[in-house]
Amino acid sequence: MKNKLRVLRAERNWSQARLAELLEVSRQTVNAIENGKYDPSLPLAFKAAFLFEMSIEEIFEPSEGDLQ
Amino acid sequence: MAWDLCGFPQDGIVFCITVILYHHCAKKCRRGGFWAGESNICTLVNETSLWRYVVVMLPMIPGIILALGVVRASSRLDEMERRILLESATFSFTLTLILLISQSLLGLVDIPQLGDASIAAIMCFFLLIGKFWGNWRYR
Numbered sequence: 001m002k003n004k005l006r007v008l009r010a011e012r013n014w015s016q017a018r019l020a021e022l023l024e025v026s027r028q029t030v031n032a033i034e035n036g037k038y039d040p041s042l043p044l045a046f047k048a049a050f051l052f053e054m055s056i057e058e059i060f061e062p063s064e065g066d067l068q
Numbered sequence: 069m070a071w072d073l074c075g076f077p078q079d080g081i082v083f084c085i086t087v088i089l090y091h092h093c094a095k096k097c098r099r100g101g102f103w104a105g106e107s108n109i110c111t112l113v114n115e116t117s118l119w120r121y122v123v124v125m126l127p128m129i130p131g132i133i134l135a136l137g138v139v140r141a142s143s144r145l146d147e148m149e150r151r152i153l154l155e156s157a158t159f160s161f162t163l164t165l166i167l168l169i170s171q172s173l174l175g176l177v178d179i180p181q182l183g184d185a186s187i188a189a190i191m192c193f194f195l196l197i198g199k200f201w202g203n204w205r206y207r
Contacts, residue, residue, distance in 0.1 A: 024146070025147070026148070026149060029146050029149070032148060032207070037207070038206050040147070
């Protein structure tokens with residue numbers, strides 16, 4: 001799954017640690033999500049969407065393999 | 069199994085002494101003292117007494133505290149950390165199971181068997197490897 005988390009975070013001048021704090025997860029988790037190594041759960045995705053005041057689809061988009 | 073509660077007062081006193089001795093032995097013996105102290109203490113209690121079972125189960129008290137600590141610590145983990153822990157536990161459990169089956173098969177050709185403490189240590193070692201592997205994978 002691709003995501004715009006890194007871009008959105010950079011726009012707000014937030015560090016990974018700051019975003020992790022706001023999402024109540026570890027910095028490692030934020031880093032893994034940004035690098036596409038880990039797909040967040042639906043509650044976490046909703047939390048991120050709520051935080052950035054966007055819809056889930058605007059932040060996360062499925063890659064080609066996800067839809068097959 | 070006959071539960072001997074008739075000697076309650078005497079055994080109660082022995083029980084209290086054993087607890088004190090137990091802690092003393094556990095403190096004194098740095099290596100394997102925990103279990104060595106336990107086996108020495110068991111010889112002091114009447115073989116037919118209920119207290120014998122209580123004394124034998126004494127090492128489980130720190131074990132229970134440890135287990136509660138582990139549960140509490142794991143409940144504080146976030147979803148990815150929990151996933152890494154689950155994967156490493158599965159990895160550890162599977163490898164230990166394979167190791168135990170292999171070991172019991174090798175026992176048929178007189179290969180020395182591992183003790184319980186060694187198996188627990190191996191399981192912890194595999195869990196640690198799994199944890200490192202998980203952290204590397206999701207880095």
